[in-house]
Amino acid sequence: xxxxxxxxxxxxxxxxxxxxxxxxxxxxxxxxxxxxxxxxxxxxxxxxxxxxxxxxxxxxxxxxxxxxxxxxxxxxxxxxxxxxxxxxxxxxxxxxxxxxxxxxxxxxxxxxxxxxxxxxxxxxxxxxxxxxxxxxxxxxxxxxxxxxxxx
Numbered sequence: 001x002x003x004x005x006x007x008x009x010x011x012x013x014x015x016x017x018x019x020x021x022x023x024x025x026x027x028x029x030x031x032x033x034x035x036x037x038x039x040x041x042x043x044x045x046x047x048x049x050x051x052x053x054x055x056x057x058x059x060x061x062x063x064x065x066x067x068x069x070x071x072x073x074x075x076x077x078x079x080x081x082x083x084x085x086x087x088x089x090x091x092x093x094x095x096x097x098x099x100x101x102x103x104x105x106x107x108x109x110x111x112x113x114x115x116x117x118x119x120x121x122x123x124x125x126x127x128x129x130x131x132x133x134x135x136x137x138x139x140x141x142x143x144x145x146x147x148x149x150x151x
Contacts, residue, residue, distance in 0.1 A: 001150045002064045002095045004053060006077065009116050010069025011045040012108055013100040013139060016132055018056040018065045020143045027140055030133045033125070043115055043128065045069055051077070063150060098146055103138045107131025 003021065005014040019025045019039040036042050041054055049069060056065045070077040078097045085095050108131035115124025132139075 002066065003098060003146055003150070004066045004068055004081070004095065005098045005100050006068040006070050007100045007104065008069060008071055009045060009112055010049060010052075010054070010067050011041055011043055011116060012112055012128060012132065013103045013135065014067040014069070015039050015042045015056070016136070017098065017100045017103075017139050017143050018067050020140055021065050021146065022057045022059055024057075027143075030136055033129045036129065036132060041067060043121070043125065046116060061150070096146060096149065098142060100139060100142060103135045103142060105131050105135050108135060 003018075005017040005021070007014040016025065016031075016036070016039070019042075020027055024039055025031050025035060040056055045054075050071055051068070053066045053068045056067055058064055068077070078099070081095065081097060107127045111124045111127030111129075111131055113124070114120040115128060118124075
């Protein structure tokens with residue numbers, strides 16, 4: 001199975017989910033700022049990266065885990081990717097697309113805008129870190145549902 005976690009920018013909630021999925025972040029406690037920053041792609045992607053799919057790693061069962069940013073076109077992108085897989089007959093290993101945008105809160109939205117859009121990285125991270133900590137359990141539940149589905 002291949003899993004693509006996607007959100008608006010592909011650099012915060014989706015990276016956090018993928019990092020949880022891969023065990024890069026501990027599930028049983030809130031991550032520190034340093035732990036978040038050590039996750040691949042965390043707060044690093046830009047508008048040029050929208051629509052690109054980035055490999056994060058393989059989980060313990062061999063599933064490939066990816067992240068993607070797709071702005072507000074999540075449903076359109078998800079539909080297009082599923083249709084592409086269908087017409088290319090990519091059925092032997094299912095692709096699961098997971099929208100992490102519902103996990104976003106106002107702190108994450110403001111932080112992401114400041115950091116990625118306005119390039120006010122330090123200021124943006126002052127909002128991002130507490131925002132991710134607030135959403136961490138919800139993101140974890142999304143990841144758990146994906147893992148259960150893949151078993």
